[in-house]
Amino acid sequence: MGNPMKIRAANKDGVTEVKVLVSHEMETGQRKDSAGAIVPAWFITELTAKHGDKLVLSSEFGPSVSKNPYLAFKFKGGAKGDKIVVSWKDNKGDSRTDEAVIA
Amino acid sequence: MNNQRRTVLKSGSGAALLGLLAAAGLITPGMALADWNKAAFDAKSMADTLKALGAGQPADSKDVQVTGPDIAENGAVVPVGVASTLPNVTMVAILIEKNPNALAASFVLPEGTEANVQTRVKMGQTSNIYALVKSDGKFFMATKEIKVTLGGCGG
Numbered sequence: 001m002g003n004p005m006k007i008r009a010a011n012k013d014g015v016t017e018v019k020v021l022v023s024h025e026m027e028t029g030q031r032k033d034s035a036g037a038i039v040p041a042w043f044i045t046e047l048t049a050k051h052g053d054k055l056v057l058s059s060e061f062g063p064s065v066s067k068n069p070y071l072a073f074k075f076k077g078g079a080k081g082d083k084i085v086v087s088w089k090d091n092k093g094d095s096r097t098d099e100a101v102i103a
Numbered sequence: 104m105n106n107q108r109r110t111v112l113k114s115g116s117g118a119a120l121l122g123l124l125a126a127a128g129l130i131t132p133g134m135a136l137a138d139w140n141k142a143a144f145d146a147k148s149m150a151d152t153l154k155a156l157g158a159g160q161p162a163d164s165k166d167v168q169v170t171g172p173d174i175a176e177n178g179a180v181v182p183v184g185v186a187s188t189l190p191n192v193t194m195v196a197i198l199i200e201k202n203p204n205a206l207a208a209s210f211v212l213p214e215g216t217e218a219n220v221q222t223r224v225k226m227g228q229t230s231n232i233y234a235l236v237k238s239d240g241k242f243f244m245a246t247k248e249i250k251v252t253l254g255g256c257g258g
Contacts, residue, residue: 059210066223075216
């Protein structure tokens, strides 16, 4: 399941800015451990954000996104108190969904 | 629920390329993740990545901005942003030319979402970063070189 994401969403002048900090190792599959064995790739492949039922962002990540990925984006609309739901899925089939309220 | 973005991403040569690879036995169907555009993320060179994204040869545009540091001390965490003033931007992608796989991330922007995305990426070495933007069905691109003091992909 992973640790919870940190999500901040703030509405200003009709535009909502969403910032997401995901807790994930994001192993590239290129690194070797101290014994010289390759550390298998483990990274988030997909991340989606919804405002209510409406999809506001859908992204696909490769292993070259940094450890504990950070993401910021803006969409028109949204009001204080609305819910933002962010979900991710990784290449091992793990997933997590967290939500935040627009401030 | 995500059907629309599949059509966007896999329209063009992406799906065809994936099909070809599968047919040639290079990747077995079970290996490919359900939704993820494996062809694009596995492509090594810029040209192959663009092909897999169905972008062909994007035109350089002043209306696309890549933001990031000129010098990144730590290649493991390089803040990169893409912004564009072009109309009807439906897709944004970040490509790093000299990484083992050029494509770092791609974003599908539904209507109402602004063409302004920031994230953090890993860079193995000093390289050009490309921001690819799809506006009104056409692809545009912008470049920025980021110098890396300490690579983020090695062991």
